[in-house]
Amino acid sequence: MLNSNALLSIVLIAISAVDATPLRREPASTLGFTHRVNARVANANIASVDRARAQAMQHTGSESMSKRAGSSSVSITNAATVYTAQVGVGSPATQYTLLIDTGSSNTWVGASTPYKRTDTSVDTGHSVSVAYGSGSFSGEEFLDTVTLSSGLVITGQSIGVASSTQGFNGVDGILGVGPTDLTVGTVSNTGAVPTVIDNLYSKGTIGTDALGVYFAPGSAGELTFGGSDSSKTTSSVNYVPLTTTSPSSFYWGIDQSITYGSSTILSTTAGIVDTGTTLILIATDAFNKYQSATGATLDSNTGLLMITSDQYANLQTLNFNIGGTTYGLTANGQIWPRSLNTDLGGNSNSIYLVVNDIGSNSGTGLDFINGYSFLQRFYSVYDTTNRQVGLATTSSTNAVSN
Structure with missing residues (x-):
């Protein structure tokens, strides 16, 4: 699915200065991830792949909130641009290769590497399901420890544990960093589900519920949890x-x-x-x-x-x-x-x-x-x-x- 050349490596840094809102100063924590361009997917050119994603997003507005969030048709598995990171779940942590997506907000695992329960795993008894157009997953919701890096550890994070997936060959799931409202209707008997960024903020790890993104043409960049990096x-x-x-x-x-x-x-x-x-x-x-x-x-x-x-x-x-x-x-x-x-x-x-x-x-x-x-x-x-x-x-x- 992800047959493409690695375009750049990006570093995630936990805390930096924010221009608008002062942040708590914490030691920086980093997590490397790769950014790839899928130039051709299923014999489609890059423009048509991007256009399909856009049209799926446009369709969002014609649906009710619960139907929209629960059955998002935004393509991620066939996206022209994809990001993957190594994310730990549980304690001791099992490492999963997750797609990073700003267009969806649920975090889930189990598409390839099976979910391994540990002492930190809590089954909520709720079902979870999200469709991404070209792919989908369904399964159970767990609360567990998610480790992005030594400085970015989230306890009690809602994650989906997939029992059925489609279109996620070569990756284990998704790290969702989109707006929180996109989770509405995805978990049974539940409203909005806090994202990993929401929980980093609510637990005081970062001072602002924000994500900074830096790219440089043809070279390394970074994601900053908690705001922006003035450097x-x-x-x-x-x-x-x-x-x-x-x-x-x-x-x-x-x-x-x-x-x-x-x-x-x-x-x-x-x-x-x-x-x-x-x-x-x-x-x-x-x-x-x-x-x-x-x-x-x-x-x-x-x-x-x-x-x-x-x-x-x-x-x-x-x-x-x-x-x-x-x-x-x-x-x-x-x-x-x-x-x-x-x-x-x-x-x-x-x-x-x-x-x-x-x-x-x-x-x-x-x-x-x-x-x-x-x-x-x-x-x-x-x-x-x-x-x-x-x-x-x-x-x-x-x-x-x-």
């Missing part, structure tokens, strides 16, 4: 409130507009920030304007827009206007890393753009996804405590690495 940013973190527009409001949703040069291609609307989406997806009407402005042609093999060297030289900055702050994506930031062209089934000498079609015109309530291709240029913070998303520039914002 990775070149500006203050600017926060904006979560959008109230459905279905973006079920995820890490924000409001933004997009301009290409001086021309507006997407008026202010709601969408999401998502590490599990590889590309930058925008509404079809905005995508058509972008394609026309750049002169790009659609490459049927990769599903990406393709431009010539002359067109690349004339690319203008793509500006994301979020909460009164403009985040500019340079010409180099708009293209897929050329060293990875062949991983997509593309030509090594071609130039491909990372902006693509979400598959529907604006007005759905989820009109864009700022995915990995955006986030590798900007630091992002997902703050449950204050219901906000933060962004900052980094040394990679204007890098010429592609």
Whole structure:
């Protein structure tokens, strides 16, 4: 399932400074995990895989809260971008390889390595079930000790123990770090289920119920539990409130507009920030304007827009206007890393753009996804405590690495 080249290794650090809210200072704890790009899954190109994830997320808003959360159809097993970490469960801990997902929030094990009960295992007697579109699991809920690292140990964490799974070959389950509301309806006789980040916060291990994400093009990055790492940013973190527009409001949703040069291609609307989406997806009407402005042609093999060297030289900055702050994506930031062209089934000498079609015109309530291709240029913070998303520039914002 995960036949792809490792793109980068990312380090999770427990505590750092937060620009908006002071945090308790604790010794740093780290956990290494890998980030991979599944360029082709089931003979689908990377654009169609991302688009399928987006369309599943758009479908969320048409369902009731209990039905929506209990049967989420967001693809994770076939996601274009996947993250795995070694996570310990129990005492002594059994190590499990878990997918890290910001688009779902339940943590569960047992897809490959069987769950091993220890003295810390408590069977709640509740059933748990989540569908992810291309995969699913069902089983029992347990409370157990979850060890992310020596400094990130959670006692009494709700976990699913799978008795039936589909589509999770090569991994043991999921470490869910999405919004807590996505757990509603997934566990019988239970409302929302606290995520691992929620419990780190409630138990006082971290000072804010927040997650910071740092990517650097083609090199290592980190996740920060408890806030942001100021050593990775070149500006203050600017926060904006979560959008109230459905279905973006079920995820890490924000409001933004997009301009290409001086021309507006997407008026202010709601969408999401998502590490599990590889590309930058925008509404079809905005995508058509972008394609026309750049002169790009659609490459049927990769599903990406393709431009010539002359067109690349004339690319203008793509500006994301979020909460009164403009985040500019340079010409180099708009293209897929050329060293990875062949991983997509593309030509090594071609130039491909990372902006693509979400598959529907604006007005759905989820009109864009700022995915990995955006986030590798900007630091992002997902703050449950204050219901906000933060962004900052980094040394990679204007890098010429592609």
